[in-house]
Amino acid sequence: MKDFIDVLLLQLVQKDKDGSNKYVYKPTEDTLFDFQIEGVQWLLYNWSQRRGSILADEMGLGKTVQSSVLLSAIMKYSGGSGPCLVVAPLSTLGHWKRELQKWAPSLVTVLFHGNAEDRQMMMDYDLSWIDTHTGASIFEKSSVRRRVEY
Structure with a gap:
């Protein structure tokens, strides 16, 4: 490898x-x-x-x-085979956007900070990034949380 x-x-x-x-x-x-x-x-x-x-x-x-x-x-x-998801603090999302544009210009990205109905939009991009509050909310409501052993 x-x-x-x-x-x-x-x-x-x-x-x-x-x-x-x-x-x-x-x-x-x-x-x-x-x-x-x-x-x-x-x-x-x-x-x-x-x-x-x-x-x-x-x-x-x-x-x-x-x-x-x-x-x-x-x-x-x-x-x-994307999409990929980056979860980051809200205060850093602008920085992520600039760095991804500079270092990964070939990736089609979207900044997501919205409600549950808008989530499907993220599937159209290679990479999405969201703030930690939204990420925690999604995780809290998802079936993934119920399957994870802590």
Whole structure:
């Protein structure tokens, strides 16, 4: 599986020519740092093993960037069959929108903050993101909650 991940990342990133510990993300020509590449590798590995994972780090180190690159990679190169759902605090949804537009421009996304009747709309997009309050409300009312053992 490591070979798949390495090949996947080689299609997306290349080492910066200046010899620094930075990588150029080919779809956008923007720069990723080595620790961000490691984060994406780790997330891809966990995804490939069907293991959930949490990318937790200090503010400002690019967790949203890494998540955007991960989602872009999964959707573009591995036959990912969306839709995907990102649940985030309401105060960060604008940031998510900007970062997804920058780092995953090929994804068709929608910001969802609405009622239950509007949920069906999300199925028309590769990726949706909602605030945690709406996400908790959806989870609370869903049949998934009843099937999860705590």
